[in-house]
Amino acid sequence: MSTNPATTPADGSRGATVLYMSMSLDGFIAGPNAGPGNGLGDDGQRLHDWVLTGAGPGASGVPEVVSGGINGQIVEEFMSTGAVVAGRGTFEPADGWGGDHHDGVPIFVLSRHEPGIDIGSWPLVTYLDDVGTAMSRAKQAAGGKDVLVHGAAVAQLALAAGVLDELQLHVVPVLLGQGRRLFDGLGAEHIELEPTRVLQGEGGVTHLRYKVAR
Secondary structure (H helix, E strand, O other): EEEEOOOOOOOOOOOOOOEEEEEOOOOEEEOOOEEEEOOOOOOOOHHHHHEEEEEEEEOOOOOEEEHHHHHHEEOOOOOOOOOEEEEEEOOOOOOOHHHOOOOOOOOEEEEOOOOOOOOOOOOEEEEEEEEEHHHHHHHHHOOOOOOOEOOOHHHHHHHHOOOOOEEEEEEOOOOOOOOOOOOOOOOOEEEEEEEEEEEEOHOOOEEEEEEOOO
């Protein structure tokens, strides 16, 4: 299944597929009762406070993100990626980011079903039903830049298929106690990770980057 296929460069250049995920110290990426209108679950927004200035929405109605410092460096990194791969459960509750996650980069949505929201006017969005295909298409479309990977389900499928290159985890100093964990449901396969960077951000968040050993 493919909807609104994106154009990919002919040079086939490759960046890394990188999962960017905020999580609590006890491993949760969303609070309890997550669902439509409450995509991060109860108190789940706490995990993403480090990204925002706290100044409230600007003139566009979109909350302002941090700039400068370590947290600003991380935000700049994931906003400089050349393509996005996300699961339907991440993409659709976020209203598809209005069809443009950042800077007009292609968005590949992993789903075994037809879109549950209208994507007819969003030429950047492509629905695919295979994680390997989604990652390969995204790498080609990214033109040598990294690919931003969104969502726990996609991350687990990509790890199992051997197509996730790196993980960047933003560990927030809070214990949610319940909700959804990042690696719940991951298979029994042993996966080694190579630490490549540790940065201490503002507000107590720790940014951990790992390469998936293969």
